[in-house]
Amino acid sequence: MKVRRDGRWPMVMVLAAIFFLLSVAAVSAQESSCVSCHTDKEQLKKMAKLIPPKPKSAEKEGTG
């Protein structure tokens, strides 16, 4: 394998590292925003009160 010695190789390494760190940050951000809410019972109880009940027909006879 040829090793590039024209000065561009370190730059590729730096860009890759930056990309990796950004990806990790993005995944962490994803997890924290979803998880912080869905693991907090009190927060979920408060939010549940804001959601209207799903409409269902009142017409029903028999157990089906």
Add this chain to the structure above:
Amino acid sequence: MELYEKVYVSEDFLESDHGDIGCAECHGGNPDAEEMAEAHEGVVRDPSFADPVSACGDCHEDEVESIENSLHYSLRPYWDKILTRASTDESVLAKIKEGYNTHCTACHSSCGQCHVSRPDSVEGGFVKEHLFVEKPDLVNQCTACHGSRKGNAFLGAEGYEPADVHYIEHGMDCISCHSGDELHAAAPEEGDRLDVEEQPTCQDCHEDVAEDGNEYHRRHVGKLQCQICHAQSYINCQACHIGKDAKGLPYYKNRVEWHEIKIAKNPEKSDRRPYEYALVRHVPVHPGFFDFYVKGGFPNFDKLITWKYASPHNIRKRTEQSRSCNSCHGNRSLFLTEEDLKKAPFAEADRALVVKDDEIPPRLETEGVEKAETALPELPLW
């Protein structure tokens, strides 16, 4: 189940294998948003229904192989039955399809609705705080859908008959008999759920019953479905009505139900079910089933039976039928007759199942027959 419980995620889940996968990777949405509505834009609540292969197939390749054609996921035999009876007029079929999509397809399931949450048809909700379970839960998952008939009978919850011996005395649940292979299997190209080869049979566990020294078994095994002697009375439905109310919300009504046992000519005779006689129950179909959507949509209604093969899930060793020979022999009330057909809308095809008077096994007058009568033990209702 409270609304918040349905979506609460535990720390245990986050530490599990599935918890290692980022939320948005399966569910999408906008994890950068700060407001709930914005965060949930584009969220796929059940990724395994939207696309089971992409959602689960990377790790569970074997299980997803047939899932899109499985009974639970596709419900395909239902539509096949409808097509057999329906008009071939495309405009009529389109209206039937609208009714089918509105009322019938809500009862599907998916990987997630058996292994993570309760099914959509009972409004979902995590069973174990988003933890994945290998075996579906009897109460929250299996009988959440299969409840009004199978579940109530199995648990003895109807108050008519004691619970199934497999449950109440042996602690078995649905998965004890209905394996993953069966539940994941593709629906057969032709036929219905009864044609799935992976289905269990009584003989899978109760081997060699014909040679177990029991005179009843010696005489009847192979000719009679086991449930004829070992099931208790079970639910029958007269006619289901579907439609939409004044607000446009879909509903169904099944006004008349009744409990009884009916022995008929076996409508599902096959290598797996070679019996001459089997139990049947009336299912709630009738020619006007889709009248709300289109009238006269089923000119071929008579092609298929309305009294269908029944395998009640309320098995006991001792039942009214197994008390003595003459509990069945000469007991016309146990057999499906022409008069029984009139209890509910029936099809011409049902006539082939009727047991005529001269086909009902005659009462036995042999000496000693009555001595064989056994007392039914007092059994606890659930």
